[in-house]
Amino acid sequence: MTPIVGNQGRHARHQLDPLLSSPLRLSVLACLAGAERAAFTFVKDTVEITAPTLSKQVKILEEAGYLRSEKGYVGKRPRTWLSLTDAGRRAFGSHVAALEAIAAMPSARVRETPTGDEPVALSVDALGDAAGQGS
């Protein structure tokens, strides 16, 4: 039996950040991870979303303490700069590490417990038994 667990004894999905389960927010953080700061328009174009959508995601990430935005000027043109906070950088790093751990696992079979709130790892044999009981 091979349990589907990460290196801390729990399934790696427990280390996933729920806030970053949104592909948009993950992409925004990925875009900023290698930069001290990036222009709002650059992130918008890179992630290929509209300005209002990015503004909404930025607000969510700011409220979580993952991102900060600053307004400035380049010449006479206003420019908004986005940058990751230390917390955002840590969250992105651990989320990516968890994704890598999950991606490295063989495709697993998981069932839910009778309460339905905490999926349980099963071996192939156990899954077969469970399916037999359910039918």
Next chain:
Amino acid sequence: MVLEQVPGVCPPVCPEQAAVALARSEQAQAAARHASAWAPRYFASYAVATVAFFVGLALGPGDAARLAATVVWSLFVLGSVLYARRQSILPWSLRRLYLASFVAWGALWAGAMALGLAEARSQAIYWLLAGAVVSTPLVVASVVAHRQ
């Protein structure tokens, strides 16, 4: 009892979904890296301009040549500042790299100019060597920025 995951079906996060999320993340990071390529170019152009300035001092004797080299240099500095300000991304740790390289560059520049004007005003070889030495921190910074 509900089987949440069977072959071909993968909630809540299966390896395939994780791989897709990672690929998306890597795509965004690659775009950021691509946009950050201006930094090594910036340092390299400063290194080349430094050498050119000192070559100008070496090959053009007289105050007129020095004045011309200084004017061209000033225009280059102005252009490089505008170029850097227009960039939409500031690569990670660039500020530290910038500070370290330009402090070293400035110290070498001041030393080379002070020594050259006092002791080797008309020795072309001195100014050529000085140009190479003074530009070294910027060449190193360009390589470091490229590797990051």
